[in-house]
């Protein structure tokens with residue numbers, strides 16, 4: 396396991412934002428389900444994306460790496476779909492990726508053969524009840540380990556009406572939206588609660604559309620899906636990731652200004668909300684068509700509703716910890732079922748650095764301080780916690796040691812390189828455990 400020692404310094408400069416993880420998962424899946432060859436440009440092989448790519452290969456999809464830009468760790472891949480999946484491997488390793496697991500489970504319903512999903516870390520216990528309910532309703536056989544992975548599924552998914560809660564994870568809705576259009580009859584998904592993470596469903600519908608699959612969205616309450624649709628292959632460039640840009644935007648505010656390039660300002664990504672949130676907190680930010688530039692700014696605490704942007708919470712907790720007044724993060728209960736219990740993780744670790752964070756049942760209450768101290772903190776094996784703590788170091792008076800710092804590989808393998816290129820001073824070391 397790796398740890399990093401950070402000597403606090405003020406970051407500044409320009410960073411090319413890595414491709415959106417959410418859009419990469421979706422592009423690989425849609426391309427794999429189509430009949431033909433799709434060129435997917437601007438891909439980073441983070442652990443989560445490797446899990447989806449390998450999972451699709453188990454379903455008979457072929458992929459070829461066509462271009463690699465080693466300076467930025469960016470690749471292009473050709474995905475060869477056959478339109479008809481063939482099962483090459485019955486065990487799918489989703490590593491620690493919730494998206495991979497929840498997007499690929501419904502695909503098992505195309506085969507009717509027994510398929511086993513395995514995973515690691517916290518993924519083993521992240522909830523899947525929404526799918527278990529559907530399996531029972533459709534007489535699909537499944538076994539799990541007291542509700543946890545490994546999960547084995549056997550049986551064909553049939554078209555129909557699917558009632559689903561919208562406040563556990565939007566990933567279940569995305570998972571069904573990929574497969575229901577391929578079934579031999581029409582389906583409807585009915586959302587029985589308010590839908591959280593709507594932006595992620597928008598991303599799914601957008602990619603489906605680009606690959607020739609059409610779904611009617613009745614105001615996020617119902618999704619009407621015609622059966623017998625066919626995915627067309629498509630050349631697709633993945634745009635920059637606003638969830639990752641958020642770390643550098645906050646780093647620029649706390650440090651000495653940062654330009655984030657390769658962002659699409661018209662993006663459908665829900666985490667684009669970071670721009671409005673930091674503006675409301677008082678940050679000076681210049682937003683252009685394809686880049687964002689933030690200046691060092693003094694920010695004030697506000698109330699932040701996290702229901703549509705859960706992945707921003709760790710870095711917003713960091714910003715709140717050094718903003719003037721109180722920052723309250725509300726509607727964030729779902730954060731407890733991510734790669735770590737992110738509410739507990741951020742409250743615990745920021746407090747170790749000298750912050751004043753109170754963990755609430757469904758949020759955080761943070762009383763801002765001008766400076767933090769420093770100390771030894773843990774990433775909880777969660778990429779977003781590691782990155783949020785790294786950015787907190789900018790405001791520390793003493794060094795910060797982050798244990799299990801290579802958790803960043805889940806979504807952003809080059810994070811520490813980019814941190815250094817912006818002037819971050821780190822010392823990486825291997826530690827036992």
Ligand SMILES: O=C(O)C1=C[C@@H](OP(=O)(O)O)[C@@H](O)[C@H](O)C1
Pocket residue numbers: 416417418494563564565566569591592595705706729
């Ligand atoms: O569909 C997606 O790509 C994602 C949906 C969100 O999950 P929930 O819908 O479970 O909040 C988000 O937290 C996750 O990082 C990616």
Ligand SMILES: C=C(OP(=O)(O)O)C(=O)O
Pocket residue numbers: 443491492493494495706733734779806
């Ligand atoms: C929660 C995340 O991803 P996933 O649910 O796909 O594991 C994330 O990237 O923060």
